[in-house]
Amino acid sequence: MTATAISRTPPSGSADADRKRATGALQALNFFMADMQAGIGPFLGVFLQQRGWATGPIGTVMTIGGVAGMVMTVPAGAFIDHTEKKRWVVVITGICTVLASFLILWSHSWAVVTVSQVATAIAGAAIGPAVTGMTLGVVRQKGFNAQNGRNQAWNHAGNMVGAGLSGWLGWKYGMPAIFYLAAVFGVLAIITVLSIPERAIDHRAARGLEKAQDGDDAEGGQAEGFKALLQHKPMLILAAALACFHLGNGAMLPLYGMAVVGAGKGNAAMFTATTVVVAQAVMIVASLVAMKVAAGRGYWLVLLISFAALPLRGFLAGSFIEHWGVWPVQALDGIGAGLQSVAVPGLVACLLDGTGRVNVGQGAVMTVQGLGASLSPAIGGWLAQLLGYHVAFFVLGSFAFVSLALWLGFAGTLRPACSGTRADTTR
Secondary structure, three states: OOOOHHOOOOOHHHHHHHHHHHHHHHHHHHHHHHHHHHHHHHHHHHHHHHHOOOOHHHHHHHHHHHHHHHHHHHHHHHHHOOOHHHHHHHHHHHHHHHHHHHHHOOOHHHHHHHHHHHHHHHHHHHHHHHHHHHHHHHHHHHHHHHHHHHEEEHHHHHHHHHHHHHHHHHHEEEEEEHHHHHHHHHHHHHHHHOOOOOHHOOOOOHOOOOOOOOOOOOOOOOOOHHHHHHHHHHHHHHHHHHHHHHHHHHHHHHHHHHHHHHHOOOOHHHHHHHHHHHHHHHHHHHHHHHHHHHHHHHHHHHHHHHHHHHHHHHHHHHHOOOOOHHHHHHHHHHHHHHHHHHHHHHHHHOOOOOOOHHHHHHHHHHHHHHHHHHHHHHHHHHHHHHHHHHHHHHHHHHHHHHHHHHHOOHHHHHHOOOOOOOOOOOO
């Protein structure tokens, strides 16, 4: 063995220490990046509503941001597959997210708010695949399900703590305090990601080439996400089911907050914080349960339950626009989103293991899924403005029936693919 090879190969004890340090830092990163990414998001609707905006324009602005993020997910995934500077992707996008949020404090004009949402969405499109890639690079495919489950539990905990602090600060000092809290969490996220040892990340494993030979590496890391998606029938079905789910789910949280606050049944900051805290508390438990169920029975059942939660959520939201309604409505959000936060990345990583395109595939699924999520606020906002909140919630909840039909109708194809072992899914 050459001196160069020896210098590049850390001792086993050192590698284990680096891996342990990296997994702890990944969990902390997920905690802090949660509020950095979503801290102002749930509060944006009521923030703008208080400044004279109607529900239709609010939904339109959110949709524009969602579309911008959707367009960037595949290129972002391709870049994450290609680059070995994944930590710095998180640093740069974190800075951009914080600065974009402060734009809204500077001006409430339509143009400035739109630019802020577009910048935030583009940054978010890169942060997610970067963290997924780093996780896969640190723990490899074998450890991904368990580590991703822990990451998501910490992410939901960060959202819960951030929302609770945001509600208290917004109630005591006004809504602008929420923006400053997001900036603090952003700085802590940047510090945390830089504490991950670079040598702990295997960048070949991070893109799904752990088992490939050196000569098998796909060159260039081009954005081939949609091609990979169309070649894998289970991924195509998964993306369609997620698109329909998020078409209904995306607008539920901000719309329910606006409905209750607009009816004078809750303080803007505190009630919006409560909607997030309840959902994220349930998501912590749901993500850990999803990790255990997926390890034993695969991802199919986990996703089936997540899809079934939305129709019930829409029915309850449309039936009870009351302060206490936040508990059942957002608990169901926690079940659906919490289960998916573990099952979707895990399933995609399993399906594309060995292709070198794991993060492009993640981006492709996120793009199709994001199409539903980005259209949801506009659909929900205009439905609420024209037909009322009750009808809007009933319609939004009904979209998940398509997801359920797809998941049950193609169960014969999906169950083997969701079992947690990679198979040929190109036919």
